[in-house]
Amino acid sequence: MSDLAIARIADNARTPPRAHVIRAIAAKEWLEMRRDRRLVALFAFAALLMLAALAFGASENARISRERAAAAEADRALWTGQSDKNPHAAAHFGQYAFKPTSPLSLADPGVDPYVGSAVWLEAHKQNETQFRAARDGGVAGRLGSLSLAFILQTIAPLIVLLTGFASFSGERETGTLRQLLSLGARPDDLLAGKALALFSASVALLAPAFLGACVAVALLTDPSKLSLADQFVRLGALTAGYAVYLAGFVFLALGVSALAKNSRAALVTLLAFWLANSFLAPRLATDIARSLAPTPTAQEFRAAIAKDKARTFGHDETHPAYIAFRDEVLKTYGVSRVQDLPVSFRGLTLRKDDENGYAIFDRHFGALQAAFDRQDALRAATGFLFPLLALQPFSMAFAGSDSRAQFDFASAAEAHRRDIQNQVSDNIIHFQHDDSYAAGSELWKRIASFSYSAPAAAFPFAHSAQTIVALIGWLAVTCAFAFFAARRLRPL
Numbered sequence: 001m002s003d004l005a006i007a008r009i010a011d012n013a014r015t016p017p018r019a020h021v022i023r024a025i026a027a028k029e030w031l032e033m034r035r036d037r038r039l040v041a042l043f044a045f046a047a048l049l050m051l052a053a054l055a056f057g058a059s060e061n062a063r064i065s066r067e068r069a070a071a072a073e074a075d076r077a078l079w080t081g082q083s084d085k086n087p088h089a090a091a092h093f094g095q096y097a098f099k100p101t102s103p104l105s106l107a108d109p110g111v112d113p114y115v116g117s118a119v120w121l122e123a124h125k126q127n128e129t130q131f132r133a134a135r136d137g138g139v140a141g142r143l144g145s146l147s148l149a150f151i152l153q154t155i156a157p158l159i160v161l162l163t164g165f166a167s168f169s170g171e172r173e174t175g176t177l178r179q180l181l182s183l184g185a186r187p188d189d190l191l192a193g194k195a196l197a198l199f200s201a202s203v204a205l206l207a208p209a210f211l212g213a214c215v216a217v218a219l220l221t222d223p224s225k226l227s228l229a230d231q232f233v234r235l236g237a238l239t240a241g242y243a244v245y246l247a248g249f250v251f252l253a254l255g256v257s258a259l260a261k262n263s264r265a266a267l268v269t270l271l272a273f274w275l276a277n278s279f280l281a282p283r284l285a286t287d288i289a290r291s292l293a294p295t296p297t298a299q300e301f302r303a304a305i306a307k308d309k310a311r312t313f314g315h316d317e318t319h320p321a322y323i324a325f326r327d328e329v330l331k332t333y334g335v336s337r338v339q340d341l342p343v344s345f346r347g348l349t350l351r352k353d354d355e356n357g358y359a360i361f362d363r364h365f366g367a368l369q370a371a372f373d374r375q376d377a378l379r380a381a382t383g384f385l386f387p388l389l390a391l392q393p394f395s396m397a398f399a400g401s402d403s404r405a406q407f408d409f410a411s412a413a414e415a416h417r418r419d420i421q422n423q424v425s426d427n428i429i430h431f432q433h434d435d436s437y438a439a440g441s442e443l444w445k446r447i448a449s450f451s452y453s454a455p456a457a458a459f460p461f462a463h464s465a466q467t468i469v470a471l472i473g474w475l476a477v478t479c480a481f482a483f484f485a486a487r488r489l490r491p492l
Helices: 003-013 018-035 037-080 087-093 138-143 148-164 169-174 176-182 187-220 228-259 263-292 298-309 320-333 345-379 388-399 403-431 441-446 458-462 465-486
Strands: 095-098 118-122
Touching: 018 037, 018 187, 037 095, 037 148, 037 187, 037 441, 087 118, 087 403, 087 441, 095 403, 118 403, 148 187, 148 228, 148 263, 148 388, 169 176, 169 228, 169 263, 187 228, 187 465, 228 263, 228 388, 228 458, 228 465, 263 345, 263 388, 298 345, 320 345, 345 388, 345 403, 388 403, 388 465, 403 441
Parallel strands: none
Antiparallel strands: 095 118
16 A cells, blocks of 8 residues: 555544545555456456356357247147147147246356256146256256356356455555554444445446346347346346345455455465355255255156056046046936936046146145255255355346246146146037047137246245345345454554
8 A cells, every 4th residue: 555545544534524534445445456457357357258158148048049939830830730630639749838038047047958948748747848958968068058147156256355355464464554553544444445445346347247138138038928127127136136245255355354364364265265155065055955855756756646646547447436437427417328428428537537637746746846945945044154055046036047937837838738638628528429529720729829928026036035135144244254353453
C-alpha cells in the first residue's frame, strides 16, 4: 500500500462518518486489483471462458430444440397416418412425448443429459424416459461438459480466493496493517472496505454471465409456450443465488487471511477448503444420501410394478378379478350375458385394466421421486458449510433441469398417455360390436398431440426452501467468521 493511500485512510479515520473510511479502503483495494496485471488477466480469462460456455450452451440448446421439434412432427405424422385398425392396436402402436428444452438449461444442463428426453406412450405401461445424451457421448459425455454453471460453481470461487487470500496477511507482512491500526482505522471498517471491493470484483465476474444469459434466454424462449417474464425471474433468482455463494467466499477469504500467520498459510488453507467443497464434499454427500435413502435398481423397480400388476386381470379372462368385474358389469346393466350388453364389454375391461394400472404406476413412480427428494435433502443438509451442496440443486431447480422438473414432464406425458387410453377405450365401448371393428384416421387426428409447458417460476421457489436457507446460512456463517477474525487482528 502506498504512503499516500495510508494518509488518505488515516484522514478519513479521524473524520466521521465511518462510511468514509470504508469507501477509502474499498477504493484502495480496487486500485491495487486493477494494477495487478495477473488478476486482470485472470478475470479476463474467466469472462471469456464464461461467454464461450454460454455460446456453446445456447448453440446446443437450439440444436436440441430443433431436433426434438422435428422428431415430434415426424412422430405425429406416423400417428395420424395409421391405416384403419382396431383402436386398441393403435394404442399399442403408441407415440412419443418429447421434452422441450428449458432456455436456462444452456447455463446449467443439470440432470437432463442423464435422464432422457422422450417417453414412449403405449397401452398399459408407463415407461421411463429414453435417449440419454450422456450414454451416447462416451466417457467424455459421462464426465460432463464445460458449462456456465460449472465455471461459476468451481472456477469463480477459486478466483475470489486467489484475489483475497492476502488481503490482511499481505498487509501484516508489509507492515502496513500496524500503521493502519495505529492511525485509528477499526478492524471492522477494514473488513467492510476490503469485502466491498472484493465483492464488487465478484459482481464484475458475474456480469458477463448475467448479460450473456439475458440475451440467450430472450432469443431462445418461445413466447407461445413459455413466459419470458418467468424465465427472467428464474434468471434473477439464479444470479442472486450465485452472488450469495461468491459473497460467502469473499468473507471466508478475508477471515482466513485475518487469522493466518502469513499469506502462504492463508492460501493453503483456502485451497484445501476449495478442494473439499468442489470435489470431496459432493462425492461423500452423494454416497451418504444413497445409503440413507436408497432407491431400487431398474430391475427391482420394474419387478415391483409387475408384481402389483399381476394382481389385476390384464387380458386374462380366467383371473378372479376379471370374473368379479364381469359380474359387476352384468348386474349394473341388468343383463345375464355379456352378449346382451348395450356396450362393448371388451372396451369396459380395457378401461378398467388401465385404471387399475394408473394407481399402481402413481404409487411406484411417486415413491421413486420421493426417494430422490430425500436424497437431495440429505445431500443439501450441510450446504451452509459446503455451499456447493446447496448451490447445485438450487441452480438446477431454477434452470429447470433438476429431477423435479423431469418428474413434472414425465407426469404430463403420463397424463397424455392416459388421455389416449381413455379415448381409445371409449371408442371401443361405444362402437365396437364385433371383432372386425376398425377405426379410421378421424380418431387418430382427434387425439391431440402432446404439448408441455414448463411450470411457472413459483415452482422452483416452492421446492427450494432448504437450499435457499442453506445458502443464506453459508453467507451468515462466513460473515460471522470474518468479523470474528477481524476483531482479533494483530500486527506482527
